[in-house]
Amino acid sequence: MVAFDEPLPYIGVTPFQLVSALIILIVGYVVAKILVGIFKRGLRKTKLPPLVIEFLGRFLAVLLYVTVIIVALGAVGVSVSSLILGLSAVIGLILGFGLQDTLTNLAAGVWIAALRPIDVDEVVEVGGKTGKVKAVGIMSTELLTPDNKLITIPNKLVWGSVITNYTRMPTRRVDVDVGVAYGTDLDRAIKLAIDLMKNHPKVLDDPEPGVVITALADSSINLQLRAWAKTEDYWAVKGDLTKGIYELYTREGIEIPFPQLDVHLKEK
Structure with missing residues (x-):
């Protein structure tokens, strides 16, 4: 022993x-x-x-x-x-x-932490990846996607990329695209859309909601509803307005066309 x-x-x-x-x-x-x-x-x-x-x-x-x-x-x-x-x-x-990428990532992490282009719990897009910021570590940044995937990005790529911060500002503009058929009374269609937005409880009065014509497409006149909301209400407002404009136009007899192709056969 x-x-x-x-x-x-x-x-x-x-x-x-x-x-x-x-x-x-x-x-x-x-x-x-x-x-x-x-x-x-x-x-x-x-x-x-x-x-x-x-x-x-x-x-x-x-x-x-x-x-x-x-x-x-x-x-x-x-x-x-x-x-x-x-x-x-x-x-x-x-x-x-x-x-030496190690030192580069470390230095980039220091700059991110100091200048704060992103912060914990903010929703950002970095290098084509979108998610909520979970942490910025010594070497990498962690994003959590909406479908619960954890993405780890080296800090040098975060610092060297264009960063889109979706939740930093207190308000955001909600854009909803809809097409109406040619021959539609545009003034009436626009007024109905504006009334829909003004009557929504989460749409802000300032800036005022508006509607613009974005394109004269092949089979429709494309309109865009533009309403401002608090950032935390963005997706709720977008969903409500998308559903609401479809139901409103259907009820009011305003046609929302879909792409179609007419084929003519010529007999010899």
Whole structure:
């Protein structure tokens, strides 16, 4: 039976060292979580936005976890100084082989957190991907799509792309397209559409709702209803107006045509 202070076969580490390293890992992990929590609670008392707080919290967590791992390795007899030197050499080698994208993503994450073109829980479009911002980490940004898919985008692509923020502004314009048949009384059709929008409880009075003619298409005169609503009411208003204009025009006898093709056969 091996004594508690005698090295184990093959690995040359005593049971005492293994237990000490395990205790350091467990206690260090718990302490790191507590410190990160205290750090983030302290930042929340400032005027920093939630996105910046989350970014700084994740950055501190990574530093603390790396420190705990190094201390645990030191407890089993690994030379910490040589380990740090080795890590530095590895990092230098990695950067020398063209993985400087890591630093680029890190720098981009700092700029995103500082300038805040996006923020947590905002709905944005980045690089052709649309979703709600869940987090901006050290290396990447996470978006949650409406159908519950989690998209991870490297920060350098977020910072280097055109960003469309759908929910940053307090109000949005709701556009609903509808076509009416040629020969329709346009003044009447427009007035009915405007009345529909004005009577909707979530459509704002200022700016006033309006209707414009957008095209003289092959089989219809295309109209666009334009109503302003609070950003959180956008989809509700769009759905109501789309359904409402169809029902209203049907009830009032205004034809909404659909594309059709007439084929004439010529007999010889």
